[in-house]
Amino acid sequence: MAKAAAGRWLAESIAARRGLGWARKPVLHELTEAAQGKYHYTIGPYSEPVLSVTAGDRIRIETRDAFEGAIRTERDKPTRRLRMPFVNPQNGPILVEGAEPGDALAVQIESMRPRGANPRGTCCMIPHFGALTGTGLTAMLQPPLPEVTRKIDLDEKEVRWSARVVLPYNPHIGTLSTSPEIDSINSLTPDQHGGNMDLPDMGPGSITYLPVKTKGARLFIGDAHACQGDGEVCGTAVEYGSTTTIRVDVIKGWGIEWPRLERADFIMAIGSARPLEDAARIAYRELVLWMEAEYGFERWDAYMMLSQCGRVRLGNFVDPKYTVGAGIAKRCLEPAAAKKE
16 A cells, blocks of 8 residues: 555656656666765766766665765774765766756655665764864864764664664665756755755655756765754764665756755755755745745745745754755645545
């Protein structure tokens, strides 16, 4: 039943209705660690593509964890094993044929599986990184919080945080991007191109829509999380290496300015900025304009309506820019007559 329901909403999704290649039988491509070779710490138009696919194709991708495997045990200290900002390695860039500036790239996340025979995730407290500590952007005189490393056993059902607490396996992709037109942006920073948004909704069962600013879109993907709470408050989720399968498509002429997301029961607009309230403002503004342009709402009616039924998802508020998703249930977008049928 769940599989049938998933198939129904996908068949009615924006990608299915408007995608350039959704109706064709997808070809499956493999992007292994060996095929990827060098992972990237910047997202932009200057790196050499590792793969070219056709709109509608699927790609099975081997992502590395946010530390590129450098933190192996709980004795490893981030300051000794990492060199900032060389964290958050990205697969790609992947060229999608037919994608041109002014289009949108649709990225459906089909599945995410842990890699390795005995998969483990990693969570760290890193000096001057996190929501409840002084940082370079929020300068304080007190010393940094202690360095702590935790290794966590996990599988496709659960994340075994401790002897006391077992969390559900709820994976998502932390960083998903198309290339900016001219800038090369570090993989820790979210912005209009996507980037390190850390939105827990961006996992299996979702389609993310990204603005296309360069020919071929140049898709980057990485930073898999086995689970994460809203805000990613300590600065890291349960970071792990994954085998992630996606499907990509192109929506011609859909000139969105910021990322958007669709799931079975809601749509969401995504904004990234500092301070946090500006990220929320971007997200809600984009949602209002989306409702006006494509769902038949008058602008001020949509604005007032969202004050009653809009919902907010906090991605991260630890990175150089913070991320907020503003969403609305699809049932609120349907005409009353359609709801009665």
